[in-house]
Amino acid sequence: MAPAKGRRTSLASLASAVGEHSPVDERTPRPAGPPTKAVLKDLVANPRNPRRDLGDLTDLASIKTHQLQPALVVTRAAYLALFPDDAEDVGAARWVVINGCRRLAAAAKYGCAELEFVVKDEVAHDRISLLTAAIDENIGRRDFxxxxxxxxxxxxxxxxxxxxxxxxxxxxxxxxxxxxxxxxxxxxxxxxxxxxxxxxxxxxxxxxxxxxxxxVAAWQAAQERDSGKQDQPQDSAVPRRDPKTQPASAPHITKALRRFEPxxxxxxxxxxxxxxxxxxxxxxxxxxxxxx
Incomplete structure (x- = not known):
């Protein structure tokens, strides 16, 4: 049955779908030499991924026919050298996806046989480098x-x-x-x-x-103040500044900033x-x- 459109996907829910239990055909051959693609059972999402909720994957549904950007991975050995306690989470995977966990999840969800990737073990130079790479990919995203x-x-x-x-x-x-x-x-x-x-x-x-x-009390008080200002009747005797024709002056901006005490x-x-x-x-x- 096709997945419901718009449904959010968590890493936990994909644990049984990627790896040994991948629903896609595991017999797809890999090219000879250093691989640029792999069947999904050979890949696992970064156990240290800062995102527990992968969000709505429908924007990646096209991955079944074309992948716009390769994932970034490190080898199993490089990853476990830094985080040996994650061996059970890594399982039998050959590569750990550091950037591109949503692409990996979408590939599993939409029946993509393989995922394209590049191997960069230098990202696993030390724990700080790997964690930074994982965080940096997600910072600033609206759904993070x-x-x-x-x-x-x-x-x-x-x-x-x-x-x-x-x-x-x-x-x-x-x-x-x-x-x-x-x-x-x-x-x-x-x-x-x-x-x-x-x-x-x-x-x-x-x-x-x-x-x-x-x-909580401070938040409730702030809400009440905002509500009171919205309910307060406008004084027709006091002319209102038109923001389109009268830019805010320094006193106007100062007064606004005092509300937030930044x-x-x-x-x-x-x-x-x-x-x-x-x-x-x-x-x-x-x-x-x-x-x-």
């Missing part, structure tokens, strides 16, 4: 759970020893790393709300600075998300210019 991202960054910090080194490996700022890790301090109720899209990430970062026992790292990340590179460069010049 923000808390899974935070957990992955936290594990990398533990492996590196410092947040600064983890930030350097990911080509991010130390503030960005700290912001992601702060989300792990949220109360369970707020983590659930964040995952379900009921709590905005920017507000979650602020709430993470509040003692855990007070976070720390410098949060503000910097927000500006990077909002401004184009050229605008960021212009802003940096303005900030360092002595205007006294």
């Amino acid at each position: 759970d923000v808390l899974e991202e935070a957990e992955a960054v936290d594990r990398l910090v533990a492996e590196c020893g410092t947040a600064g080194e983890a930030a350097r490996r990911l080509n991010r700022t130390e503030g960005w790393v700290s912001q992601r890790r702060a989300l792990l301090k949220l109360a369970p109720e707020l983590q659930t709300a964040l995952r379900e899209g009921e709590l905005a990430v920017r507000l979650a970062r602020s709430l993470a600075q509040v003692p855990r026992e007070d976070q 720390n410098p790292g949060v503000l910097a990340q927000a500006l990077r998300d909002y401004l184009a590179p050229a605008q960021l460069a212009e802003l940096a010049d303005e900030l360092i210019t002595d205007r006294r």
Whole structure:
């Protein structure tokens, strides 16, 4: 029976579909010499993949007829040299997929006989390099759970020893790393709300600075304040600024920022998300210019 369109797929649910129990034909021959393709039973998804939920795979349904990008794998020996405790998860697979776990899952789901890949054992030079490669592929993807991202960054910090080194490996700022890790301090109720899209990430970062026992009450208070502002009648005697014809002034922006009480790292990340590179460069010049 064909899989339901739009259904999300987890790594756990695919454990019995990839490897020794792969539903595709295992008799497909591999080309001679260093392989660029393999039948699915010879491949296994990275046990250290930061993504537990692979999301909706329907965007990869075309993999049955053509694969746009090869997966990146390391050999079984290279992987187990770093993570010997994962031997049971790796099983009898010859290669471990580091980048391309969704492609591997889609190949199993849609009946693709083989998966194209490149072998790069240098990615398994050390544990930090392999974890960084796995995290870097997923950062910034819309369907990557923000808390899974935070957990992955936290594990990398533990492996590196410092947040600064983890930030350097990911080509991010130390503030960005700290912001992601702060989300792990949220109360369970707020983590659930964040995952379900009921709590905005920017507000979650602020709430993470509040003692855990007070976070839910702080969130409820913020919701009530927002609700009160929406219900407040407009004062017709006070002219409203038209954003199309009257750009916000510095006082307007300052007043808006005070609502969120951002720390410098949060503000910097927000500006990077909002401004184009050229605008960021212009802003940096303005900030360092002595205007006294």
